[in-house]
Amino acid sequence: MNRSVIIAFILIIAGITVFLSASKDVSTYANFAQAASGDKVKVVGQLAKDKPMEYDAQNNPNQFSFYMKDDKGVVKQVILHQPKPQDFEMSEQIVVTGKLHNDIFNANEILMKCPSKYKNEEIAVREQQD
Amino acid sequence: MSETVYVGEHLWVGNVGHFAIILSFVAALFSATSYYFSGRNRDAIDISGSWNRMGRIGFSIHAVSLLTLIGILFYAMYHNYIEYSYVFNHVSEDLPLKYILSAFWEGQEGSFMLWMFWHVVLSIVIIRTTGKFEAPVMLIMMLVQAFLLFMILGIHIPWGDETLKIGSNPTTLLRQVNDAPIFANAEYLSLIKGRGLNPLLQNYWMTIHPPTLFLGFASTTVPFAFAFAGLWYNDHKEWVRQSLHWSLFSACILGTGILLGSLWAYVALSFGGYWAWDPVENASFVPWMTLVAAFHLHIVSKNTGYGTRTMYFLYILTFFLVLYSTFMTRSGVLGDTSAHAFTEMGLEWQLILFMAFFALLGFGLYIYRYKSIPAPVKEEAVPSREFWMFIGALILLFGGILIITSTSLPVYNKIRTYFNPFYEGKVISDVMEHYNKYQLWIGVLVALLSSASLFLKFGAKAWEVQKKKYGYKILAGIAASLVLTWISSLLLDYPSWQYWVLSFSGIFAIVMSIAYMIKIPQKSFKLSKAGLSHLGFGLMLIGILASGLNQRHISSNPFVFKNIFNDEDVKKYVQLIKHRPLYSQGYLITYESDTLIDRERRFAINFQKLNEKMEVQESFTLYPHAVYSNDYTKVAAFNPDTKHYFNKDIFTCVLSLPPAMTSVEEAKMIEDSLKYVDYPIAINDTIQIDEYIIKPEMLTFDPQHQDYNEREHDGGLGVRIAVYDTKEDTTYYATIAQGLEGALVYNYPATISDAGMKIKLADSTIERYFTPDDHADYHEYSIKKDETININGYHIQISELDTQPEIDGYKAEDGDIAIAAVLHITGNGIDEIAKPLYVIRNNQQMGIKSLSSASGLHIRLTNINPETEQFTFSIAAEDRKSKEVILSIATKVPRNDYLILQATIFPGINLFWLGCILMMFGMLLASIKKYKQSRQ
Incomplete structure (x- = not known):
């Protein structure tokens, strides 16, 4: 058999193997109901602004607690094992990565979508400030 | 309209x-x-x-x-x-x-x-x-x-x-x-x-990184254009001979651009690392990988005629990937997944057109010409250099495809959503782990191939003679690398067998490249550039292993949590309270001070390395800082500071500050929520609030207070306060001050965080010591230049006359006659200068009064009689017999004297930088050499 055919064959086999094994690394954004399995998932939602937020740096700087509403409207407490992110209150959308444990979502990663600083309305606001 | x-x-x-x-x-x-x-x-x-x-x-x-x-x-x-x-x-x-x-x-x-x-x-x-x-x-x-x-x-x-x-x-x-x-x-x-x-971008990295990266992008067009020329003319030899230096140059510059980006992330941003597999990083890294694969095949094609077809494919792919990366980073498609992609601008369809045009042109022409691109009928010999270079290039391509496929997930989601709006987008759950576990093997294979193939010859020349010698070299290399890998394991931790393999391959690459170069001197010198770059690659791998797997957090937090997350990440931050040393991981860390310079607040963090006997072995201070937004109203970013050693870095970054320091709005909210109670109290008397006994110890009219001294005041007072904590049996000290400027009163309060207390002087305090001018009781005194006025134990003498006075509130005009009397006030342990001003402008008399803070004398110069040489002063003296101040005290004040710190040791990170630099340097030297050759 031609050697380059063998090489191509090996590469294709390797590619398929990687593809199959990597499909485990991929998940959809979950909601809290789907997180009940206890696996590590990413949950998308919004900050529940009417519920308390707690960050006590003196007690434990690596723990910030808040409530989040997922896209199905379920609200659960989230404990983020990190200092409270900046501009947290301003976030429009939150993605937390972690596991649900005893009905509390423990997150070790957070991504926030904040209103773009390039919004047109801002020009008018600026005028009043100056 | x-x-x-x-x-x-x-x-x-x-x-x-x-x-x-x-x-x-x-x-x-x-x-x-x-x-x-x-x-x-x-x-x-x-x-x-x-x-x-x-x-x-x-x-x-x-x-x-x-x-x-x-x-x-x-x-x-x-x-x-x-x-x-x-x-x-x-x-x-x-x-x-x-x-x-x-x-x-x-x-x-x-x-x-x-x-x-x-x-x-x-x-x-x-x-x-x-x-x-x-x-x-x-x-x-x-x-x-x-x-x-x-x-x-x-x-x-x-x-x-x-x-x-x-x-x-x-x-x-x-x-x-x-x-x-x-x-x-x-x-x-x-x-x-x-x-x-954006304040995050106000540093020199932003000045050097984009131009380098864009020169890298721009330069990938040139090899693509040459490949196009070759396909168009159906001439697959001439351009290959002429243009290798362009490809090497491009790989070198693009690589340097990417490297500067990661250096920026590491040195100046708070990411705490140099590579995060962020889509934007990947998007420029993958074309670099395919470009490196391409120029290796270019070398093969130039020397042997093999691999030409694949080389064409790789050059076209590289340029396409540059356009694709432009599309990904600029179309807004990465919005959710990347920390630093551009936002949408409505250019998507134009970017797609751009990509599609060159994809059709490049790949179309390639397919059209494919059959006529020469490929030797006989296959490469297995023990030939070209064969293994070819395999290496395929592995790089394979690695690149893996990365770009995962990175394209958002693009895939977008397409699916286009057809099915209810499609739920897919994401990679653990980005770092996903990429690392596959790229590790690309690293291993490239390291092994790049070093072992160095000793092979193009066309397997004289293989039969060299065979044995080659076998011995490889065996010796393996033996030496095994020993070195074992030694390295004493210094570094390899958590799983995969990392042992990676470490071995990196060391093997280093050993073989060095062995290859030592042989060089008898031969021609150009060969060593490959050795240099491949050595760099090996060093880079070891650097990644050392700094990535073995980083250790000095700032390890004692709160171990629930066992839900076992990784170090969740406990790598500590809280430091000002002046209160914290012992962690062999270091005594102290937050010493913070200074606001322009828009940056610098925190002085002192580290003392202690040995087992708790003796200080080393002491140094790092200055991580917070950058405020352009309008100064809130913290926009935290920038780290790093102590560099030859074998490790100590990286520190502030992660969070008290709300009062983070934004003006929060500070105001906190201040508004405080409830102040006024306490009139004589100096050295005490008041008790809860477990705290408060005692103003000293009243001064020359306050030593950092913020007070930054501004010029007409007069002011300061009070030193001792707060005794009966529970803790400790005393805290603070100085508060009040300053007067015209009719304005400036307050300089103090927060005693340990007692949860904020103290300031009530506004009416200053009036007790500085009577408003309209209530001041002035008396006239007329003296000659060598006479003295005596008031309340003070002696006032004219020490000189200033006819060109520079005094606040006075602007000289033409025709002014201005005289300031420089008065020397002594007595009651005070030594002060006063400078009342007397002006005649347009036949009218005016003057500016002088207020002496310490002596409490208001002095006006009201008349100068040139004939009698009499100076008339109008002087009011403060009655300061009763030493009483009014303290405004708020309790239950939140702390404002702490910060949240990350301090991480990155061992061997210099190997990573050195390795990368060697790699790029090798390419640069090779490019120069090839350019000279092409001119001959």
Whole structure:
């Protein structure tokens, strides 16, 4: 058999193997109901602004607690094992990565979508400030 | 609609700018067309042919108008013409000049222009050095330029009910892109302020990283253009012989650009690492991988004729990937997944067109010519260098495909959602782990191949003779690497067998490359460049292993949590309270002070390394800092500081600050929530609040208070306060102050965080010691120059007369007669100077009073009699017998004297940088060498 055919064959086999094994690394954004399995998932939602937020740096700087509403409207407490992110209150959308444990979502990663600083309305606001 | 005539706009900038864009675009198309016809007559070629000349003229017009555009926009930014949207969004009045360049390429349009600028520079080099390949290469360069200009064309075509917007013109007026009501005002310019450059980007990295990266991107066009030339002319030898230096140069610059980006992330941003597999990083890294694979096959093709087809494919793919990465980072498709992609700008379809055009041109021509690209019938010999280089290139390509496939997940999601709006997007759950676990094997294979193949010869020359020797070399290399890997495991931790393998391969690459280069001197020198780069690759792998797997957090937090997360990440931050040392991981860490300089608040963090006997072995201070936003109202970013050793780095970064220090708004909210209670109290008396006994210990009229001293006051007072904590049996000290400037009172409170207390002087305090002028009891005193006035135990003497006085509140005018009496006040343990001013202006007498803070004397110079030489002073003396102050005290005040710190040791990180630098340096040397060869 031609050697380059063998090489191509090996590469294709390797590619398929990687593809199959990597499909485990991929998940959809979950909601809290789907997180009940206890696996590590990413949950998308919004900050529940009417519920308390707690960050006590003196007690434990690596723990910030808040409530989040997922896209199905379920609200659960989230404990983020990190200092409270900046501009947290301003976030429009939150993605937390972690596991649900005893009905509390423990997150070790957070991504926030904040209103773009390039919004047109801002020009008018600026005028009043100056 | 009535036309508003706007005040202060510089409309010529926009007119000239837009004309330059269009001219430049047309000229690029004209030049491309001319070069196309010039290239078609290849056989009849002479460099001075008329099509060729037209091509060059077209290029010159294109270049001049493009440079004019860049110059004019730069001029507008330099002069802060914020009527232009691009200027408004990227520059502000207070932006330091040194950041104008950064501001220029902060936005999409600016970075397109930077990219085009480099194409112009490269085109000049091409025209001067390329000879008979000028036409096809320049054809591609001009087409790419035309497409880039297409992105900033700024033409609006009515399309049914809508307007088709082609490109975003950087010289568009702000009022053309905004509908804000402010533009109804003809003088709107005097009301608005530019937004300025994002504070995160105000550093020299932003000045050097983008130009390097874009030169890297621009330079990938050249090998692509040569490959196009080869396919077009069906000549697969000549350009291969001529252009290797371009590919090496491009790989070197693109690699350096990427490296500068990761160096920036590591040194100046709070990421705490140099590589995060962020989509934006991947998008420029993958073309680099395929480019490296391509130039290796270029070397193979040049030397043996093998691998030509794959090389073509890789060059076309590299350029396509550069365009694809442009699409991903600029179309907004990465929005959710990347920390630093651009936001949407409505250019998506143009970017897709750009990609599609060159994909069709490149891959189409490739398929069309595929059969006629020569490929030797006989296969490469297995023990030949070309065979293993080929395998290596395939592995790099494979690694690149893995990365770009995962990175493209958001693109895939977007396409699926397009057809099915209910499709749920997919994401990679653990990004770092996903990429690391596959790329580790790419690293292993590349390391092994790149070093073992160094000793092989092209065409397996004299293999039968060399066979044994080669076997011994490899065996010796393996043996030495095994020993070294074992030694390295004493220093570094390898958590799983995969890392043992990676470590072995990295060390094997180092050993073999060094062994290869030591043999060199007898031979020709050029070979060692490969050795240098491959050595760099090995070092880089070991650097990654050392710094990535073995980083240790000094700031390890004692709170171990629930066992839900076992990784170090969740407990790597500690809280440091000012002046309160914290012992962690062999270091005594102290937050010593914070200083606000301009927009940066620097925190002095002292580290003392202690040995087992708790003796200080080493002491150093690091200064991580917080950068406030352009309007100073809140913290915009935290920047780290790093202590470098030859074998490790100690990296520190502030993660969080008390709310009162984070934003003006929060500080105000906290202040408003405090409840102050006033306590009139004599010096040395005490009051008790809860477990705290408060005692003003000393009253001074010359307060030593950091903030007080920053401002000039007419007078002021300070009180030193001791707060005794009966529970803890400790005393805290603080100084509060109050300053008077004209009729304004400035307060300088103190927060005693340990007692949760904030203390200030009630406003009425200062009136007790500084009577308002209209209530002051003035008396007149007339003296000669050598006489003394005695009041309340003070002696006042005229020490000199100042006829050109410089005094606050006095502006000299022509015709003024101004005299200030410099008075020396002594007595009651006080030694002070007072300087009342006497002015005659237009036959009218005026004066400025002098208030002496310590002695409490208000002095006016009311008359000077030149005949009798009598000076008349009007003096009021303060009665300061009763030493009572009014303290305003709030309790339960939140702490404001702490910070959250991350401190991490990165061992062996210098190996990573050294390895990368060697790799790029090897490519650069090789590029220079190949350029010289191609000129012979």
